[in-house]
Amino acid sequence: MVIAARLGRGIRAVLVWAILIALAIIVVYPLAWMVMNALKTNAELFGDPFSLPSSPIWENFATAWRQGVGDFVGTSVSLTVLATLLTELISAWAAYALTRINIPLNRTMTVLVLAGLMLAPTVALIPLVKMFQSLGLYDSFAGLLVLYTAFRIPFTVFLMRAYMLDLPREVDEAASLDGASRAATFWRIILPMSMPIIATTIVLNVLQNWNEYLFAMIFTSGSGVQTLPVGLSDLMSKNGTQYPVVFAGMVIAAVPMVVLFFACQRYFVRGLAGGVGK
């Protein structure tokens, strides 16, 4: 009996590990394949897909960089950084007003900000294109910056508000007894105390902005302001034959976010868990 139970448990453990490892391989192998393809010649790429590159061609990365990826990275980095900063600032102010100041119509205001969470960006697409064309924001860096910022505010406020609600009341009261103005209370007390949630939302916003495709694709037409995701898909259709260069571009696009995830896993987990309601 005991032996049978042990045996059963052993088989179960083997089965569990077989599933877990098989899935890990299914996840990792295509990614490894992507990196390998970035180091192959075009001929090798269309040979046996399971083969390793005979001698890794690091040059592919330089070629990709020269053929536009460098520019795309420049646009994506500045767009990601600026949009994230703007979103954080505007959202932190809003969350501060909604949680720490006794503003009139607080409930209505909260609903007004958070209702944006329910809207799919596609729904606003056609009027936004018209509006941006008439404002001269179409195909401009500023246009994308505004869109990225606006559509991330509801989610960011949602997370920040939940966090700031939990900060003790006494903090503000002590500050105002000390004669601190509202601005001073925000910058010197509430903002520093909210650093954990700010870190979380920065990580999530950077990930979203770096990977965004819908707006970047529809609101740009030239290569001047193309972001990495859009530039890559263009590179593929333009560059017809040199696929390893496209793969090199894909690796360049993917690596920063994978590194970010491993470096900030803790913040990711907290933010994601908060994002679905808990």
Place this chain on the structure above:
Amino acid sequence: MTALQAPTELRPTSLEEVGRGPAHVSRRRGPVKPGARASASASGLIWLLPALAVLAVFVYWPLIQNILFSFLKWNIYSGEQTFVGGDNYVALAEDPIFWKALGNNVWYAVISVVFQVFGALVLAAIVESVRRERWRKALRAIYFIPSAISLTVAGLLFYFVYQPQTGLLNVFFDNLGLGQLSQAWLGHESTAIFAIIAMSQWQGFGYSVLLFSVALQRIPQELYEAAQIDGIGPVRRFFDVSLPLVREMTGLMMIVTISGAFQVFNEVMVMTSGGPNNSSQVLGTWLYHAGFVTNDFGSAAAIGVAIFVITLLLAAAQLAYSRKKRVEW
């Protein structure tokens, strides 16, 4: 349920009033009654103003405009607009590709719920049953990697994985002697959308596993120990202990996943642009096609309203769900 009334409260007039700022709102002063809240501070609205202004102009106003647009017909050459009532909606209802696209979104939702909600929950339970903390962490992290890379990169990558001759998948089947399974996954009308959906499961399941792991970790260890003492095996433990306690998370994940499935755009655009022969269109790409390929803004706006209504209903469901009493432990 107040959030559901949001669209009516979002009329630009009321927003402009808000936008006009503190100067126009009288400051209520006076003695604070004992126990009553301190008087509202209108000047505090300044802090909220940037967020409200940006949202009003770039999110809510376009949304309202989109609804108006759906009742108009554009002349592509003169740019002239005429009111056509519900014509765009009638045309949409008679458009077989619209229904095809909607059907593909439904497939997307159903398959994603199976793999990214229930599959991910079971997998998270298995991962959490691993003894060593280090291994649990490593597995969660590995599964999450595809969610960190963009859908665009994942889509381009799988475009090559699905290549008929030299793609990873077909060569893999050939090597296993299953060559008859090989085909142009993205090139056939019957398989294109499912190939895209499969990619999306690969890309997204690790995200759900991570979330469910967090939820499962919140369950106190004593409950499992009690179950173990009672001689309850791992499978029953999952159904009797874990499942009821993460029911809330499961429900929310389901709604979030379904809502996401109706907003799909990226991967379809990158992998097939809706082809071949419109077989892999989804609502998002069909809206894009109407708006920017055939320049029929009225139709595109009507598709936008359809997406809006679907996601709004799902948001209502989510709201109702998260208001329900939570399982306490």
